[in-house]
Amino acid sequence: MIIPYAQGQSWLHRxxxxxxxxxxxxxALLATRFQTSTEQACLLLVSIVIAxxxxxxxxxxQWKALSFLIxxxxxxxxxxxxxxxxxxxxxxxxxxxxTMEGMDMAGSVSLRMFTLxxxxxxxxxxxxPQDLVASLTQVLRIPYRFAFGISMALTFLPxxxxxxxxxxxxxxxxxxRQGRGWGERFxxxxxxxxxxxxxxxxRVQQTAAAMESKGFGAYPDRTYLRPIMxxxxxxxxxxxxxxxxxxxxxxx
Amino acid sequence: xxxxxxxxDELTYTYEGDSKPTIKDMTLSIPEGxxxxxxxxxxxxxxxxxQLLNGYLPRSGGGRREGSISIxxxxxxxxxxxxxxxxxxxxxxxxxxxxxxxxxxxxxxxxPENLRVPPADIAHRISASLAAxxxxxxxxxxxxxxxxxxxxxxxxxxxxxxEPRLFVFDDCTASLDSAAQVRFVQVCGSLHEQGRTxxxxxxxxxxxxxxxxxxxxxxxxxxxxxxxPQELLRKHAAQLxxxxxLPTTEWTAGTTAQRVADxxxxxxxxxxxxxxxxxxxxxxxxxxxxxxxxxxxxxPVRNVISTSKTALLQLHxxxxxxxxxxxxxxxxxxxxxxxxxxxxxxxxxxxxxxxSKLLMGLIPVPRNSVFWDGKDIAGRSVANxxxxxxxVFQQPEHQFVTHSVWDEVTYGFKSKSHKRIxxxxxxxxxxxxxxxxxxxxxxxxxxxxxxxxxxxxxxSVICQFVIPKRLVILDEPTSGIDYAGAERILALCRxxxxxxxxxxxxxxxxxLVARDTSVVLQLHQLRGITTKQHG
Numbered sequence: 001m002i003i004p005y006a007q008g009q010s011w012l013h014r015x016x017x018x019x020x021x022x023x024x025x026x027x028a029l030l031a032t033r034f035q036t037s038t039e040q041a042c043l044l045l046v047s048i049v050i051a052x053x054x055x056x057x058x059x060x061x062q063w064k065a066l067s068f069l070i071x072x073x074x075x076x077x078x079x080x081x082x083x084x085x086x087x088x089x090x091x092x093x094x095x096x097x098x099t100m101e102g103m104d105m106a107g108s109v110s111l112r113m114f115t116l117x118x119x120x121x122x123x124x125x126x127x128x129p130q131d132l133v134a135s136l137t138q139v140l141r142i143p144y145r146f147a148f149g150i151s152m153a154l155t156f157l158p159x160x161x162x163x164x165x166x167x168x169x170x171x172x173x174x175x176x177r178q179g180r181g182w183g184e185r186f187x188x189x190x191x192x193x194x195x196x197x198x199x200x201x202x203r204v205q206q207t208a209a210a211m212e213s214k215g216f217g218a219y220p221d222r223t224y225l226r227p228i229m230x231x232x233x234x235x236x237x238x239x240x241x242x243x244x245x246x247x248x249x250x251x252x
Numbered sequence: 253x254x255x256x257x258x259x260x261d262e263l264t265y266t267y268e269g270d271s272k273p274t275i276k277d278m279t280l281s282i283p284e285g286x287x288x289x290x291x292x293x294x295x296x297x298x299x300x301x302x303q304l305l306n307g308y309l310p311r312s313g314g315g316r317r318e319g320s321i322s323i324x325x326x327x328x329x330x331x332x333x334x335x336x337x338x339x340x341x342x343x344x345x346x347x348x349x350x351x352x353x354x355x356x357x358x359x360x361x362x363x364p365e366n367l368r369v370p371p372a373d374i375a376h377r378i379s380a381s382l383a384a385x386x387x388x389x390x391x392x393x394x395x396x397x398x399x400x401x402x403x404x405x406x407x408x409x410x411x412x413x414x415e416p417r418l419f420v421f422d423d424c425t426a427s428l429d430s431a432a433q434v435r436f437v438q439v440c441g442s443l444h445e446q447g448r449t450x451x452x453x454x455x456x457x458x459x460x461x462x463x464x465x466x467x468x469x470x471x472x473x474x475x476x477x478x479x480x481p482q483e484l485l486r487k488h489a490a491q492l493x494x495x496x497x498l499p500t501t502e503w504t505a506g507t508t509a510q511r512v513a514d515x516x517x518x519x520x521x522x523x524x525x526x527x528x529x530x531x532x533x534x535x536x537x538x539x540x541x542x543x544x545x546x547x548x549x550x551x552p553v554r555n556v557i558s559t560s561k562t563a564l565l566q567l568h569x570x571x572x573x574x575x576x577x578x579x580x581x582x583x584x585x586x587x588x589x590x591x592x593x594x595x596x597x598x599x600x601x602x603x604x605x606x607x608s609k610l611l612m613g614l615i616p617v618p619r620n621s622v623f624w625d626g627k628d629i630a631g632r633s634v635a636n637x638x639x640x641x642x643x644v645f646q647q648p649e650h651q652f653v654t655h656s657v658w659d660e661v662t663y664g665f666k667s668k669s670h671k672r673i674x675x676x677x678x679x680x681x682x683x684x685x686x687x688x689x690x691x692x693x694x695x696x697x698x699x700x701x702x703x704x705x706x707x708x709x710x711x712s713v714i715c716q717f718v719i720p721k722r723l724v725i726l727d728e729p730t731s732g733i734d735y736a737g738a739e740r741i742l743a744l745c746r747x748x749x750x751x752x753x754x755x756x757x758x759x760x761x762x763x764l765v766a767r768d769t770s771v772v773l774q775l776h777q778l779r780g781i782t783t784k785q786h787g
């Protein structure tokens with residue numbers, strides 16, 4: 001699953017990238033600070049509400065994003081459930097036992113994963129890579145070659161996804177179907193992956209050449225057509241976010 | 253005499269892993285402010301030369317360069333990025349690889365920003381560049397939303413905005429419709445008037461070459477002709493035809509002398525040429541009378557297939573709107589019978605490729621709009637449709653899935669049987685025949701990516717033709733290749749049609765294909781106009 005930036009006019013779209021980054025870090029800090037399932041559930045709920053009403057991401061959109069994570073979170077939940085130390089037995093299955101503490105811990109780590117993923121998803125969906133580059137280079141004074149690396153990665157991943165779709169379509173059009181047995185599936189995926197990697201490398205080389213031919217890296221600095229986003233509103237929000245994080249971290 | 257913009261002295265270049273050089277002992281002097289067209293058949297070294305001029309070869313692309321290159325006194329191999337970018341702007345063949353920012357405005361701004369141009373000036377440059385290529389209305393569009401031709405124009409605008417002293421356009425009219433091609437010639441003329449050096453490459457003696465001051469003809473990496481276009485057309489027409497740079501039909505009927513006067517002027521190469529059969533002229537898509545002219549053309553293939561009445565493919569009021577609200581097709585109806593050779597024409601962005609992708613199931617098809625053998629294809633998978641329909645991509649690279657030409661051609665045989673790795677003797681023979689017909693037999697062990705653009709195109713076609721299908725959709729198969737290569741592809745197409753396969757070809761070369769087609773669909777402003785040529 002590759003997440004592209006989605007143009008929009010939501011409230012979060014209008015907040016500058018660095019202030020949003022501070023807010024995300026605040027949520028990430030709280031997610032690592034909170035230890036119980038209830039706290040994590042509250043944090044996830046807040047994140048979902050923000051994503052819906054401040055980021056304009058639909059309930060279905062959020063569900064699609066989070067459901068992608070289930071395959072990774074479920075094993076983590078099960079392992080934690082059986083391995084976390086606890087004293088209050090809930091269910092006993094042979095030598096294995098599930099405790100209240102284990103259940104709480106498993107819920108906590110799983111919900112934490114969902115929160116961290118969702119906030120990152122919202123950030124990418126609502127942040128134009130060009131605004132991010134402009135902020136990193138002009139506000140934080142990060143060298144533009146490095147900042148463009150991040151921007152290019154964000155721009156490039158959807159292109160690679162498209163390339164992957166093209167290659168998959170090419171295989172189908174040319175009569176290749178994914179077989180049923182493990183061996184046939186392995187052969188199909190090997191051929192497919194090799195073609196995708198080969199094309200990706202070729203595309204990266206071509207893009208690097210095209211960037212260089214347009215003077216990328218010619219000088220230590222460059223100009224920007226796009227002015228950096230106003231960060232007055234975002235700054236106030238970031239300060240409020242930091243204060244809330246400190247308060248919650250202090251009291252919980 | 254003007255100072256030199258480009259000086260090549262005994263330039264030889266050999267790609268890594270190749271034993272033969274692609275450029276051989278080339279010596280050239282191009283004065284500042286000259287407008288040159290470098291033309292040559294596929295694999296004559298045009299693109300390699302362009303990449304040598306901006307230093308990509310051998311600095312990043314490797315290989316061995318001998319002899320010298322001087323661009324306004326500097327050697328691009330050793331020059332700094334700034335020195336090169338301020339002197340040379342290159343538009344390469346593959347537009348996708350040059351648009352790195354994801355949206356049109358940002359991509360056009362990218363070069364000037366790197367060269368520290370003040371933002372106010374960049375804004376002016378963007379407006380002027382996009383206006384020059386006719387893309388102003390797409391200033392804020394995402395690159396992914398543009399058609400192939402529009403992407404090519406965006407890539408051109410991005411280099412125009414750099415305002416270098418030397419412009420190198422590597423076959424960048426290949427995907428353009430006729431109006432955009434005319435506009436491109438005007439852009440080159442305007443740059444020339446400003447005193448900039450302009451270098452165009454092409455696989456054909458096209459309108460750009462006819463309008464240039466000087467034409468240099470390459471063959472096998474060496475200069476074989478050099479002179480003003482009118483002179484070359486007058487004195488060397490036969491040789492140009494032999495090289496595939498002029499269409500055979502344009503020069504074989506009537507006397508050469510009669511035709512030089514007309515052909516030497518721009519507008520005769522791409523927009524209207526003499527009809528090979530009827531003697532009339534074929535207007536370009538979008539021009540009044542286009543469909544009627546096409547309808548009037550006689551077709552040798554048509555006589556073979558005219559008895560067939562089976563509706564193989566039927567479009568019934570097909571409308572399509574991309575997610576996001578951009579409508580490209582409205583109520584398009586069209587019928588293709590078994591053995592028909594259909595042609596789809598239309599300006600850039602008119603929905604030709606979208607339509608072909610819909611037919612192949614690469615984009616979800618609306619219900620009750622497209623019928624195959626009388627049955628709705630909505631919901632059918634690509635793999636399922638591919639059992640009967642072949643598809644040749646607009647970008648040949650999108651189709652390649654292996655690492656050698658031989659493996660590409662035989663891929664379809666192996667796909668049919670997952671477990672069988674060895675080919676039957678008949679399959680080997682068929683693959684060899686196809687490669688021989690395509691002129692690629694000698695290159696069968698090379699990587700498909702190392703072929704010239706024309707060779708890639710013909711390979712993409714034979715890969716589909718090697719397996720029997722009832723219909724093959726070809727998305728601009730003759731675009732950007734010399735006439736000899738185009739004729740090779742058309743000959744293969746004729747064979748297929750003779751065997752009863754239906755073809756549906758998207759093209760910006762209606763003049764080349766018109767005499768063979770039996771039905772034409774012209775897309776214009778969302779709508780489709782169908783012209784049948786047989787009854």
